[in-house]
Amino acid sequence: MVSHPRPRQTTNNLITLTLILAANVAIWTWTLQALSGRPELLGTALLAYVFGLRHAFDPDHIAAIDNVVRKLMQEQKPASLVGFYFALGHSSIVMLASIAISGTALSIDISAFGNFNLIRTLVSAFFLLAIGLANYFILKSVWAAFLRVYRGEAVTSEQIDPLLSIQGPLSRLFRPLFNIVTRSWHMFPVGFMFGLGFDTATEIGLFGISATQAAQGTSFWTILLFPLLFAAGMTLMDTADSMLMTGAYGWAFVKPIRKLWYNLTLTFVSVIIAIFIGGLEVLGLLSEKLGLDEGVWSAIRSLNAHMDDLGYIIVTIFIASWICSALLYHFGRYDELPVDQTSS
Numbered sequence: 001m002v003s004h005p006r007p008r009q010t011t012n013n014l015i016t017l018t019l020i021l022a023a024n025v026a027i028w029t030w031t032l033q034a035l036s037g038r039p040e041l042l043g044t045a046l047l048a049y050v051f052g053l054r055h056a057f058d059p060d061h062i063a064a065i066d067n068v069v070r071k072l073m074q075e076q077k078p079a080s081l082v083g084f085y086f087a088l089g090h091s092s093i094v095m096l097a098s099i100a101i102s103g104t105a106l107s108i109d110i111s112a113f114g115n116f117n118l119i120r121t122l123v124s125a126f127f128l129l130a131i132g133l134a135n136y137f138i139l140k141s142v143w144a145a146f147l148r149v150y151r152g153e154a155v156t157s158e159q160i161d162p163l164l165s166i167q168g169p170l171s172r173l174f175r176p177l178f179n180i181v182t183r184s185w186h187m188f189p190v191g192f193m194f195g196l197g198f199d200t201a202t203e204i205g206l207f208g209i210s211a212t213q214a215a216q217g218t219s220f221w222t223i224l225l226f227p228l229l230f231a232a233g234m235t236l237m238d239t240a241d242s243m244l245m246t247g248a249y250g251w252a253f254v255k256p257i258r259k260l261w262y263n264l265t266l267t268f269v270s271v272i273i274a275i276f277i278g279g280l281e282v283l284g285l286l287s288e289k290l291g292l293d294e295g296v297w298s299a300i301r302s303l304n305a306h307m308d309d310l311g312y313i314i315v316t317i318f319i320a321s322w323i324c325s326a327l328l329y330h331f332g333r334y335d336e337l338p339v340d341q342t343s344s
Helices: 006-034 039-055 059-074 082-104 110-150 169-173 175-179 184-194 201-215 220-252 256-290 296-305 307-331
Strands: none
Touching: 006 039, 006 220, 039 220, 059 082, 059 110, 059 184, 059 220, 059 256, 059 307, 082 184, 082 220, 110 184, 110 256, 256 296, 256 307, 296 307
16 A cells, blocks of 8 residues: 655645745735725725635535545545645636726626526536545445455455445446546636636625725725735635645555545545535526425525535534544444455
8 A cells, every 4th residue: 555655745735834824924914014004994804804714614615625635635646735726716716806896996786796606506516416426436435345344354455445446337437527636736727617606695795895995996906905815815724624634534544444444434424515515506506597496495595595604514514524433433443453455
C-alpha cells in the first residue's frame, strides 16, 4: 500500500493556509485604508466578508468538496486544495457579476439573476448526483472487502483499494463518472458553474451592496473591495474544509483495516448527502417549473427555501459521523482484526 507523505502534506497545507490568511489580512488592510475617510462603509465591508464565510457553508459546497476529496484520496492524489480551487472558481463568477453591476452604476433588479437558476441548479445537481453515484460503487466494493476481512478471509491489494475492485457491467458503465474530477484544479470550472444562478441569500446580498454603492456614486475600486472580501472569506473556509477532510482521511488510510472501516462509514454518509442534496435541487426545480406546491412538494419547496441552513446541519452530520465511526471502531475492536492481504 502506498503511504501518504503526511509531514510534507502538513507543511504544504500550513504554507497554503498562511498565504490565504496573509491575503485576507492584505485585503482588510487595503479596505481599512481605502475606507478611512468613510467609516460608515466599514460595517458594509464586514458584512460582505461574513457573507463569504457564510456562503462556504452552503450544502452543495460541502457535499461537492467532501466527495471529491474522498475520491482523490482513494486515487492517492493531492486533495487538500480541492476547496481552494472550488472557491476560486465560484468567486470568479461572483466577482464578474459584481463588476458588471457596479460598472453600470444603475439600480439593478437583483431578482433578474434568477433566470440563470436553471443552469446553476442543473450543473450542481448533475455533479452531486454523478459524484454520489460514483462513490456508491466504491461503497459497494468497500463493504464486500470489509465483510471478507471480518470473516477472516484473505483480501488482495485491489480489494483494499476500492477504485480497483469495482466489478460488474453497471459499474463499468458508470466508470467514466470517476473521471469528472481527476485533479484538484479541476474544481475551478466546477466552482465557476456552481456560481451561476446567484440564487442564494448571501450572493444576492453582495450584489445588493454593489448596486447600492454604485448608485450612490462610490468609486469602482472601492466597490471592488466588497466582492474581494466575499471571495477572501469563502476561499478561507472552503480551503480549510478540504484540508481538514484530507487530514482526516489521511489518518484513516494509514492502516488497511482502518482504511476499510472509515471508507465504509464515511463513504456511506458522503453518498447519502450528495444524492440527497442533488436530488433535492432537481425536485425543487421540478416543483417550481411545474407549479407543484401540495403535499410532499410543499415540503420539498420548504427545504429548498431553507437550503442555507442545511449546510450547518451537514457539517454537524460529518462531525457526528467521525465521532460515531471512531467509537464503533474502538469498542468493536476492529483494529485487532487481522488483515490477510495477498498479492493479486
